[in-house]
Amino acid sequence: MTLTMTAPPAQMAVNEILVWEHLRLRLAEYNYPADSDLVAELIRAATDEAEEFMSRSLITRTYRLDLDAFSKVIILPRPPAISVEEIAYVDTDGATQTLDPENYTFASGSRWESRILPAPGKSWPATLDYPGAVTVTFKAGYGNSFASIPAAIRLAILETVATRYTMRTEAVVGVSVTTVPAGARQIFDAYRSWVF
16 A cells, blocks of 8 residues: 655645744744745644644645555545545556446545445456555545644644744753644644554
C-alpha cells in the first residue's frame, strides 16, 4: 500500500494575517519581509507536523493510493475524504481498466475514516497479481480554505506557530521548552486518525 499526494493544497492551513493578529503584532512592528518569510515557514512546519501527527488532511488535496489487490473494504487514509475521483486496476490480462462508479459505494461523512466498498449486488473485479494493481485517486481535506478547518485545529496551529516564533530554540538553559504547546498537542490528539 503506497500513498502519494498528486495535487497539493492551494493555500496554507492558517492565514498569515491571522497569525500576526494572534501574536498581537502590527505590520509596522515586525521586520518585514524577513519575519513574514519566517512566519510562513513556521505555518508550513506547524501544519506539516499537525497533519502528520493526526494522519489527517486539512486543506483539500488529491492523493493516489496504490494497492496490490482489492480488499473487502478499502479504507482511505488521511481523512476526511471528500470524493473518489477514479478507481483503476490491472485486469488478469494485464490491461488497465477504470471501474465504473456504479460498481462501488463511497461511504464518507465520518471524521475518522472513509470507505469504499462494492455496490450492493456487485463484487470487485479480478486483478493481476502484481504490486500496485489497484489505484484509487481521491480528494481529502476539510475544504479549500483555512476557514473550513475545525476552529480547534486552527487554534492549535496558531499556538504552535506563536510558541515557535517567540521561542526560536528548543534548548534554553533553566527553561523547559517543547515545540508543540501542551494545549495544542491535546487538540491534535483529539483529532488523531488511526487509519493507515
